[in-house]
Amino acid sequence: MQPTIYDVAKKAGVSIATVSKVINNNGRIGKDTRKKVLKIMEELNYHPSVLASGLTRKRTETIGVLIPDLANPFFAEITASMEERAHELGLSVVICSTNDSEEKEAKYISLLMRKKVDGCILASRFTQVSLIENMIKQGIPVALTSQDIPSLNLNTVSVDDYKGGYQATAHLASLGHKKIATIAEKNVRSSHERIKGYMDAMIEKGLAVEDTYIVEVEPTVKGGKEAAERLLTSEDPPTAIFAGNDILAIGVSQGARACQLEIPNDFSVVGFDNTLLATICDPPLTTIAQPIQQIGRQIVDVLVSEINGELDYKQRIMLPPELVVRESTKKLFENKVSIKTTIEK
Amino acid sequence: MQPTIYDVAKKAGVSIATVSKVINNNGRIGKDTRKKVLKIMEELNYHPSVLASGLTRKRTETIGVLIPDLANPFFAEITASMEERAHELGLSVVICSTNDSEEKEAKYISLLMRKKVDGCILASRFTQVSLIENMIKQGIPVALTSQDIPSLNLNTVSVDDYKGGYQATAHLASLGHKKIATIAEKNVRSSHERIKGYMDAMIEKGLAVEDTYIVEVEPTVKGGKEAAERLLTSEDPPTAIFAGNDILAIGVSQGARACQLEIPNDFSVVGFDNTLLATICDPPLTTIAQPIQQIGRQIVDVLVSEINGELDYKQRIMLPPELVVRESTKKLFENKVSIKTTIEK
DNA sequence: GTGAAAGCGCTAACAG
DNA sequence: CTGTTAGCGCTTTCAC
Numbered sequence: 001m002q003p004t005i006y007d008v009a010k011k012a013g014v015s016i017a018t019v020s021k022v023i024n025n026n027g028r029i030g031k032d033t034r035k036k037v038l039k040i041m042e043e044l045n046y047h048p049s050v051l052a053s054g055l056t057r058k059r060t061e062t063i064g065v066l067i068p069d070l071a072n073p074f075f076a077e078i079t080a081s082m083e084e085r086a087h088e089l090g091l092s093v094v095i096c097s098t099n100d101s102e103e104k105e106a107k108y109i110s111l112l113m114r115k116k117v118d119g120c121i122l123a124s125r126f127t128q129v130s131l132i133e134n135m136i137k138q139g140i141p142v143a144l145t146s147q148d149i150p151s152l153n154l155n156t157v158s159v160d161d162y163k164g165g166y167q168a169t170a171h172l173a174s175l176g177h178k179k180i181a182t183i184a185e186k187n188v189r190s191s192h193e194r195i196k197g198y199m200d201a202m203i204e205k206g207l208a209v210e211d212t213y214i215v216e217v218e219p220t221v222k223g224g225k226e227a228a229e230r231l232l233t234s235e236d237p238p239t240a241i242f243a244g245n246d247i248l249a250i251g252v253s254q255g256a257r258a259c260q261l262e263i264p265n266d267f268s269v270v271g272f273d274n275t276l277l278a279t280i281c282d283p284p285l286t287t288i289a290q291p292i293q294q295i296g297r298q299i300v301d302v303l304v305s306e307i308n309g310e311l312d313y314k315q316r317i318m319l320p321p322e323l324v325v326r327e328s329t330k331k332l333f334e335n336k337v338s339i340k341t342t343i344e345k
Numbered sequence: 346m347q348p349t350i351y352d353v354a355k356k357a358g359v360s361i362a363t364v365s366k367v368i369n370n371n372g373r374i375g376k377d378t379r380k381k382v383l384k385i386m387e388e389l390n391y392h393p394s395v396l397a398s399g400l401t402r403k404r405t406e407t408i409g410v411l412i413p414d415l416a417n418p419f420f421a422e423i424t425a426s427m428e429e430r431a432h433e434l435g436l437s438v439v440i441c442s443t444n445d446s447e448e449k450e451a452k453y454i455s456l457l458m459r460k461k462v463d464g465c466i467l468a469s470r471f472t473q474v475s476l477i478e479n480m481i482k483q484g485i486p487v488a489l490t491s492q493d494i495p496s497l498n499l500n501t502v503s504v505d506d507y508k509g510g511y512q513a514t515a516h517l518a519s520l521g522h523k524k525i526a527t528i529a530e531k532n533v534r535s536s537h538e539r540i541k542g543y544m545d546a547m548i549e550k551g552l553a554v555e556d557t558y559i560v561e562v563e564p565t566v567k568g569g570k571e572a573a574e575r576l577l578t579s580e581d582p583p584t585a586i587f588a589g590n591d592i593l594a595i596g597v598s599q600g601a602r603a604c605q606l607e608i609p610n611d612f613s614v615v616g617f618d619n620t621l622l623a624t625i626c627d628p629p630l631t632t633i634a635q636p637i638q639q640i641g642r643q644i645v646d647v648l649v650s651e652i653n654g655e656l657d658y659k660q661r662i663m664l665p666p667e668l669v670v671r672e673s674t675k676k677l678f679e680n681k682v683s684i685k686t687t688i689e690k
Numbered sequence: 691g692t693g694a695a696a697g698c699g700c701t702a703a704c705a706g
Numbered sequence: 707c708t709g710t711t712a713g714c715g716c717t718t719t720c721a722c
Contacts, residue, residue, distance in 0.1 A: 001484035002458070004699055015709045020701060027702095028707050045479050047458035051399045052699035055714045060396065070428065071621070076421035083415065083442055087449075092456055095440045097428055104432075111437055113347070113392035134390050139346035221625070250625050276416070280566070280595050282627025349715055360693045365717060372718095373691050397715035400698045693722080698715105705710075 003044040012040045023048050054116065062092050063303060064112035064120040066105070070097040073275040074245065074292070078123065078145070081296025089304060091118075102127060109135065119303045121145060125188055141306040145299045148189055155306055157299045157317040161190045164288040164321035165197025168242045168270045171286070171323055173205040176332035177240040177268060181213035183227045183252060184244035191216065191244050194272065198242055213238060217248070224251020225258070232259040232267075239332055240268040246277045249285055253328065264330035274324055283327035291319050348389040357385045368393050399461060407437050408648060409457035409465040411450070415442040418620040419590065419637070423468065423490070426641025434649060436463075447472060454480065464648045466490060470533055486651040490644045493534055500651055502644045502662040506535045509633040509666035510542025513587045513615045516631070516668055518550040521677035522585040522613060526558035528572045528597060529589035536561065536589050539617065543587055558583060562593070569596020570603070577604040577612075584677055585613040591622045594630055598673065609675035619669055628672035636664050 005023075009016040014033060021027035022037045029037075040046075054060040065082055067075045079095055086093045094115060096108040109131045112120055119141035122132070129149055135142055136152070143155040165182075172180050182198045184191040195214060202209045212234070217223035224243055228251065231238055243249035249271030253263055261267040263283055271278055274289035298317060305311050350368075354361040359378060366372040367382045385391075399405040410427055412420045424440055431438045439460060441453040454476045457465055464486035467477070474494055480487055481497070488500040510527075517525050527543045529536040540559060547554045557579070562568035569588055576583055577600065588594035594616030598608055606612040608628055616623055619634035643662060650656050 002461070003483075006699080016700075017702085017709055017711095018707090021708085024701080030707060033707080045483065047455055049400070049461055049699055050459045051396045051405065051461055052714085053701070054396045055394070055400060055699080055716090056701045058714075070425040071418075071422045073416075073418060073421070073621070076418070077416045080415040080442055083440070084444075087452070092439065092460070094437065095428070097425055099429075107432070110392055114395045115437070116347070116394055116396055138348075138390065276418070277622075277625060280622055281625050351715080361716075362693055362695095362718080363691085366692090369717080375691055378691080394715055397698090398717070400700090400715080401717045403698075691722105694720090696718090696720105698717090700714085701712105703710105703712090706708085 003046045005046075005048065007044060008037065008040050008046050011044065012037045060116050060118055061090060062094060062115065062117045063300070064094045064096065064108075064115070064117040065123065066096050066098055066108055066112075066120070066126060067123045068098055068100050068125045070095065072247070073277055074247075074273045074290075075123065077275060077292050078296045081293045082121065082300050085297040085300040089300070091300075091304070098126075100125060106131060113138070113140070119143070119307045121299055121303055122147070124190070141303060143299055143303040143306065145295055146190055153314050155299075155302045155311070155315045157295055157302060157315070157319065158190070159290040159295065159321050160318045161193035161321075162197040162200075164272060164290075165194035165242070166201045167197070167321060167323045168194075168272065168288050169198045169201035170205065171270060171325070172240045172242065172268060172329065173201065173207060175240075175268065175329060177238075178207055178332075179213075179236070179238040180207065180240045180242060181210075181215070181231050181238035182242040182244070183224055183231075183248055184214070184216050185219040185248070186216040194242075194244055210236075212236075219245060219247060221247055221251040221254065224248035225255040226251075228252040228255030229258060232256060232261065240270075240329070243269060243271050246271040246273045246275050246285060246287055249287065249328070250277060250281050253281065253283075253285075264328055268329040268332075270329055272321075278324070278326070286326045286329040287324055289322045289324045291322075294319060348391045350391075350393065352389060353382065353385050353391050356389065357382045405461050405463055406435060407439060407460065407462045408645070409439045409441065409453075409460070409462040410468065411441050411443055411453055411457075411465070411471060412468045413443055413445050413470045415440065417592070418622055419592075419618045419635075420468065422620060422637050423641045426638045427466065427645050430642040430645040434645070436645075436649070443471075445470060451476060458483070458485070464488070464652045466644055466648055467492070469535070486648060488644055488648040488651065490640055491535055498659050500644075500647045500656070500660045502640055502647060502660070502664065503535070504635040504640065504666050505663045506538035506666075507542040507545075509617060509635075510539035510587070511546045512542070512666060512668045513539075513617065513633050514543045514546035515550065516615060516670070517585045517587060517613060517674065518546065518552060520585075520613065520674060522583075523552055523677075524558075524581070524583040525552065525585045525587060526555075526560070526576050526583035527587045527589070528569055528576075528593055529559070529561050530564040530593065531561040539587075539589055555581075557581075564590060564592060566592055566596040566599065569593035570600040571596075573597040573600030574603060577601060577606065585615075585674070588614060588616050591616040591618045591620050591630060591632055594632065594673070595622060595626050598626065598628075598630075608673055613674040613677075615674055617666075623669070623671070631671045631674040632669055634667045634669045636667075639664060 005016045098104045124146040256267045271285045271287035278285035278287045443449045469491040597614045601612045616630045616632035623630035623632045
């Protein structure tokens with residue numbers, strides 16, 4: 001039903017080799033022949049099979065992308081930017097959303113290998129290291145973003161999580177907060193870095209780091225909400241929370257509200273990622289911005305360099321985060337202090 | 346570098362035909378041979394090339410999905426559900442985000458044809474009908490969701506937009522609102538249906554349909570905000586707005602707030618879609634829920650039926666929307682009336 | 691039960 | 707400048 005190179009060749013009265021050359025724009029072809037062939041291709045609405053060319057050329061011009069959850073705005077945004085960059089470079093992308101299931105991870109990796117992708121990007125929360133090792137062994141380039149697997153020497157591009165955690169915490173401290181807790185995503189390396197940044201900032205500002213103020217949960221609105229409620233109803237509630245991502249921060253906001261705290265007057269919260277959500281929720285979230293676009297584009301570029309063998313050594317790129325102050329943070333007890341002052345007078 | 350069927354055959358001491366049979370689990374194969382071959386495949390970490398099998402079998406077990414914008418939560422969610430369903434059925438998905446660019450639309454359609462996808466799903470806002478006609482002509486099944494192209498007889502599954510528009514408006518009317526405006530997305534059929542529903546509800550409730558109360562804009566937060574501000578600062582401002590989707594509704598909320606109106610006390614707004622956003626914004630949005638999961642899964646099922654030639658005629662499935670009442674709508678002037686009453690006493 | 695061989699649509703030498 | 711031909715890795719008759 002769909003025309004092949006033979007149909008084009010026959011109708012144009014040339015050999016398939018000639019057609020192939022005009023498709024790929026290489027070899028020497030007479031101007032007229034080229035024009036004629038192009039016209040016929042157009043007429044027939046011919047689309048060269050990438051299956052066939054991939055088979056012979058041993059290159060599919062396709063990369064695989066594994067992400068934990070496409071419905072999560074952070075991953076949707078980063079995936080969109082990878083896709084955009086890939087297409088600029090003439091590559092297509094197979095997007096796989098693992099939903100944090102190990103079974104799916106394995107299925108998808110296998111799928112990508114069967115598809116003979118030229119390379120693969122793994123974004124965060126990928127658990128089965130042996131699967132990656134298998135790809136490497138077979139010579140499939142792999143790049144990582146928003147995570148790191150120290151035992152493997154891989155290309156990575158990520159935001160500087162440590163610094164982000166530091167900035168968030170320092171911001172809260174500079175507003176006069178002393179009781180600052182952090183709620184982070186469970187079991188991911190980037191979280192640990194953010195927590196380290198949090199701790200160092202606390203120490204540096206001369207604030208006490210309490211174990212009970214560091215909690216790890218599932219990265220959902222609900223997780224953030226429940227954790228915040230637990231903290232805020234404890235005997236020594238914090239006045240501010242650094243949440244490990246925007247989703248958690250929104251959960252924290254909801255939890256604070258459930259505890260009758262008004263943000264930012266009674267309580268401050270800062271998020272991480274600066275997704276669409278941060279601008280939409282109320283109050284708009286003070287958050288640590290990841291350069292999402294840049295990460296997505298750059299990881300593709302790095303992978304492509306690796307595929308093309310242009311890399312002498314693995315790249316490990318770390319991009320700077322940036323504090324974006326919106327309305328979920330405020331000077332500690334600004335109101336209350338002034339009231340107090342008034343009363344004391 | 347990656348092992349082929351020949352490597353497996355050689356190492357197992359059988360022919361490639363035999364290996365092929367065990368891969369596809371067909372033909373008669375001795376139990377021992379099968380076991381042996383499977384073991385070798387495992388050992389070699391062999392992944393059959395879908396390029397090669399696709400070439401011979403004329404089936405790639407891949408479907409293409411075209412969406413306007415992956416970073417938009419509605420499309421991210423629907424895409425995620427399509428992907429999930431497809432993988433349950435053993436299909437893989439190539440996701441293409443057109444960003445509403447006609448050039449990209451064309452590029453992606455061409456890509457999908459070169460990839461020899463078994464079928465294609467187009468989600469909303471696809472503009473170039475001739476491109477679809479080309480696919481149809483070449484026998485590539487196409488299914489549509491969240492849109493309709495009346496000139497083409499295609500499989501579709503969508504929410505009942507008319508009914509949704511009606512429900513939203515009727516809800517507002519039942520709360521006592523009389524001056525109800527609507528802000529819809531420009532140039533898409535689903536919008537027109539929602540507006541029709543709006544108008545019919547207005548008429549049925551005996552409310553005046555003003556031309557100035559029906560406005561169409563770009564589907565962005567900003568678009569919604571600006572349109573709302575224009576309406577609310579007009580000489581005859583509405584007391585409620587039905588927004589064509591959640592993003593617009595959030596823009597409307599922001600616009601109302603900029604006009605010093607408190608939601609829902611001074612002003613009500615209802616959205617459409619019931620994405621994650623509706624639960625996260627403040628106040629949580631009363632909205633018309635689309636059965637996003639179901640739409641995504643069902644459109645895949647319909648496409649697959651078509652691919653398998655199991656359809657005698659085209660399906661046109663319309664799923665019911667559902668009003669979800671949250672906190673962005675309230676009885677008109679409940680407060681003010683009571684204040685007034687108090688004063689009058 | 692198993693294998694030999696043709697062919698899927700294309701690319702890449704190589705000849706002419 | 708253009709054509710011939712040998713694969714790429716796999717499926718699928720058809721023999722044995």
